[in-house]
Amino acid sequence: MAELKTFKGGIHPPYNKELASGKAIKEAPVPREVVIPLQQHIGAPCEPLVSEGDRVELGQKIGEAQAFVSAPVHSSVAGTVKAITEVANFTGAKVKSVVIEADPSQPEFSKKPGKDLEALTAEEIREIAKEAGLVGMGGAAFPTHVKLSPPADKPVDTVIINACECEPFLTCDHRLMLERTDDLVAGARLLKAAVGASKVIFGVEANKMDAADALRSRASSYPDVEVEILEVKYPEGAEKMLIFALTGRKVPPGKLPSEVGCLVQNVGTALALYEAAAWGKPLYERVLTVTGPGVREPANLMARIGTPIATLIEACGGFVGNPVKLIMGGPMTGWAQPDTSAAVVKGTSGVVVLTSDVVDLGEEGECVRCGKCVDACPMFLSPNFIVQAAKRGQWDKAEMWGALDCFECGCCSYECPAYIPHVDYVRKAKAEIAALKKK
Amino acid sequence: MALDNLVVTPPPHLKSKEQTAIAMRDVLIALAPISIAALVAFTYNALFNMAVCVGSAMFFEWAVRKMRKKKVTLSDGSAAVTGLLLALLLPAKIHWLNMIIASFVAVVIAKELLGGLGRNLFNPALFGFVFIWIGSGFLASWTGHLGFLPGGFDGVQAATPLAYLKQGLEGPVPSYAALLFANYGGAISEVGCFWVLLGGGYLLYRKVINWVIPTTILATVFILAYILGSDGLYQILAGGVMLGAFFMATDWVTSPINRWGQVVFGLIIGILIVLIRVYGAPSGAVAYSILIGNAFVPLLDKVFKPKRFGEVVAA
Ligand code: SF4
Ligand code: SF4
Numbered sequence: 087m088a089e090l091k092t093f094k095g096g097i098h099p100p101y102n103k104e105l106a107s108g109k110a111i112k113e114a115p116v117p118r119e120v121v122i123p124l125q126q127h128i129g130a131p132c133e134p135l136v137s138e139g140d141r142v143e144l145g146q147k148i149g150e151a152q153a154f155v156s157a158p159v160h161s162s163v164a165g166t167v168k169a170i171t172e173v174a175n176f177t178g179a180k181v182k183s184v185v186i187e188a189d190p191s192q193p194e195f196s197k198k199p200g201k202d203l204e205a206l207t208a209e210e211i212r213e214i215a216k217e218a219g220l221v222g223m224g225g226a227a228f229p230t231h232v233k234l235s236p237p238a239d240k241p242v243d244t245v246i247i248n249a250c251e252c253e254p255f256l257t258c259d260h261r262l263m264l265e266r267t268d269d270l271v272a273g274a275r276l277l278k279a280a281v282g283a284s285k286v287i288f289g290v291e292a293n294k295m296d297a298a299d300a301l302r303s304r305a306s307s308y309p310d311v312e313v314e315i316l317e318v319k320y321p322e323g324a325e326k327m328l329i330f331a332l333t334g335r336k337v338p339p340g341k342l343p344s345e346v347g348c349l350v351q352n353v354g355t356a357l358a359l360y361e362a363a364a365w366g367k368p369l370y371e372r373v374l375t376v377t378g379p380g381v382r383e384p385a386n387l388m389a390r391i392g393t394p395i396a397t398l399i400e401a402c403g404g405f406v407g408n409p410v411k412l413i414m415g416g417p418m419t420g421w422a423q424p425d426t427s428a429a430v431v432k433g434t435s436g437v438v439v440l441t442s443d444v445v446d447l448g449e450e451g452e453c454v455r456c457g458k459c460v461d462a463c464p465m466f467l468s469p470n471f472i473v474q475a476a477k478r479g480q481w482d483k484a485e486m487w488g489a490l491d492c493f494e495c496g497c498c499s500y501e502c503p504a505y506i507p508h509v510d511y512v513r514k515a516k517a518e519i520a521a522l523k524k525k
Numbered sequence: 526m527a528l529d530n531l532v533v534t535p536p537p538h539l540k541s542k543e544q545t546a547i548a549m550r551d552v553l554i555a556l557a558p559i560s561i562a563a564l565v566a567f568t569y570n571a572l573f574n575m576a577v578c579v580g581s582a583m584f585f586e587w588a589v590r591k592m593r594k595k596k597v598t599l600s601d602g603s604a605a606v607t608g609l610l611l612a613l614l615l616p617a618k619i620h621w622l623n624m625i626i627a628s629f630v631a632v633v634i635a636k637e638l639l640g641g642l643g644r645n646l647f648n649p650a651l652f653g654f655v656f657i658w659i660g661s662g663f664l665a666s667w668t669g670h671l672g673f674l675p676g677g678f679d680g681v682q683a684a685t686p687l688a689y690l691k692q693g694l695e696g697p698v699p700s701y702a703a704l705l706f707a708n709y710g711g712a713i714s715e716v717g718c719f720w721v722l723l724g725g726g727y728l729l730y731r732k733v734i735n736w737v738i739p740t741t742i743l744a745t746v747f748i749l750a751y752i753l754g755s756d757g758l759y760q761i762l763a764g765g766v767m768l769g770a771f772f773m774a775t776d777w778v779t780s781p782i783n784r785w786g787q788v789v790f791g792l793i794i795g796i797l798i799v800l801i802r803v804y805g806a807p808s809g810a811v812a813y814s815i816l817i818g819n820a821f822v823p824l825l826d827k828v829f830k831p832k833r834f835g836e837v838v839a840a
Contacts (some may be wrong), residue, residue: 099541099662151828331748418539421536423533424531442530454545454603460783466834496537500539507535
């Protein structure tokens with residue numbers, strides 16, 4: 087077999103995709119109450135546009151910011167604003183949120199009359215993305231319209247659709263590729279038009295050949311759309327890794343993909359852009375995977391933003407076994423939850439429940455300098471030395487060993503025989519370095 | 526459904542099967558063939574030595590950790606590995622107190638005290654061995670016997686294969702086959718390097734070590750020995766080269782972390798082994814060379830720091 091395209095470093099964790107990959111997307115129940123944080127993205131938080139007691143319609147804009155780097159939020163239900171208050175989000179941080187009591191019966195979203203997508207200008211597409219509150223839906227949640235506005239001196243020639251879904255367990259992107267192939271390709275071409283690129287490449291990992299085939303048969307009618315198969319390896323879908331694997335271009339440290347003429351968006355975002363442009367639908371719901379050995383019936387669900395985890399788990403038959411980790415997001419980068427209260431946000435790609443028989447909570451030991459973290463790091467950093475420096479409070483050294491280039495993929499900790507939580511140390515180091523630079 | 530067991534830790538939430546304790550267990554398994562060969566050759570002498578070295582190494586590790594109020598990590602097996610390696614480096618007939626001194630130096634001084642901020646610079650077993658080796662030779666000039674106590678090092682007075690090489694080959698020289706399988710004096714591990722290779726192969730197979738350091742050392746010794754007019758094959762088969770190349774120079778803690786650092790480290794050790802053997806003392810060359818190599822590790826780690834992804838080399 088020919089070598090598949092990929093990057094250097096990385097890991098091969100057990101993927102466990104089969105738990106949910108065969109499950110067609112279905113609607114999650116609408117909860118009695120949704121909690122919609124006014125900041126679900128990287129950038130400025132929104133100001134609420136509604137107040138307590140107001141009626142809101144499905145898809146109504148309820149929060150907006152003046153800043154460019156921000157994304158408005160919309161109501162995911164028809165109902166009544168119960169409160170505007172600080173609520174702990176999935177990271178545990180308190181975020182001002184709009185709590186809406188949902189009407190017992192919910193309307194269908196009424197699609198606006200179709201637009202001619204081919205006729206939209208770049209400026210119009212950016213405006214649509216912004217109005218619909220689009221953000222990167224793979225997890226980072228960076229506002230899409232900002233990404234679609236690269237600096238004028240850095241033209242983008244290639245749009246890459248991250249269709250790797252390299253996080254273990256998650257299958258929602260896989261399902262979208264199978265079930266919404268045509269819309270997805272249309273959305274990808276809108277992204278292309280927005281930045282004036284000459285082609286779109288879908289990067290699909292080799293464990294989703296059915297999705298790749300579906301995309302290929304659709305793409306055959308467009309000469310500007312390509313589908314590439316990539317090695318199954320984590321983190322294949324990381325922006326810099328993906329760009330390198332597909333184009334051979336290397337984004338320099340501290341730089342953005344536009345530096346090498348690329349734009350990367352994930353499958354969910356491309357589809358959301360299509361829905362926003364063709365139907366006038368804002369981003370108030372998303373597909374996510376509820377899975378893991380601790381979930382009775384794993385599923386891919388279309389869930390409203392603001393739905394608490396508890397509702398999703400219930401929709402999947404509840405917990406089984408002895409759940410010890412409840413993770414918002416994928417198991418490599420997601421956030422462990424203390425309970426089921428956290429609400430789905432735009433960047434939530436899944437809820438993974440791990441049971442005691444699959445979780446290995448080893449105790450952190452001393453680094454034995456085995457070098458496994460160095461070999462695994464896709465950014466070619468020295469995770470062990472970053473940790474060593476962080477432990478001693480030598481932040482300049484932590485920076486020298488690459489702390490700022492770490493994108494927290496977790497490959498190092500996955501391989502570490504001493505159970506060292508590198509990502510935790512890196513986050514500390516990043517905060518300290520940032521504080522030092524401010525001075 | 527009870528959710529009382531939920532734990533909140535930073536990501537990632539998946540973990541490979543790698544564990545320090547498993548790696549150390551693999552090293553012990555890999556040392557089994559040569560240890561058994563040593564037991565067959567030296568019977569209860571070897572058994573006694575191994576018991577004393579392993580036992581005292583574990584005791585000192587436990588004691589020093591307790592005293593320094595650090596977590597006792599005996600269960601990871603690294604103290605047992607240090608003790609066993611030490612026993613394998615020493616000759617069969619050696620006074621038990623010498624072994625305890627060596628073990629103390631290895632664990633308390635080399636591993637804990639010279640460790641300072643989180644890592645020891647020198648391979649503990651080798652450090653303990655060299656301490657007793659040099660120390661006892663030094664003492665011999667005063668007391669007339671080897672070792673710190675009477676009845677010290679009998680084994681080393683017999684002509685070892687390396688002494689043959691050095692002293693102009695009197696008497697029958699051991700054949701290559703004999704070096705691979707038979708007992709030729711010196712340390713109790715010098716009972717056939719085939720058994721060491723077998724263990725080394727296991728470590729490679731289990732990915733506890735990679736091939737870079739052993740290969741570089743063996744190739745360097747082999748080639749440089751020929752260049753200097755010595756028998757290269759004989760040089761890598763005789764003495765502790767195999768044991769050093771597979772089990773001591775590859776010690777995670779005391780070897781460079783990056784590939785190119787490992788290559789240079791192997792080169793340094795290989796060159797030193799040949800130079801010391803050809804121009805210096807016939808025995809102990811491997812131990813000295815690896816310890817000197819250890820001293821270069823911090824420098825090698827800095828010099829061969831990996832180039833970050835996308836980093837442009839300053840023109
Ligand atoms: S993987 Fe862990 S033990 Fe090995 S060098 Fe890295 S931090 Fe140290
Ligand atoms: S140091 Fe950062 S980028 Fe490198 S493997 Fe670890 S988490 Fe990933």
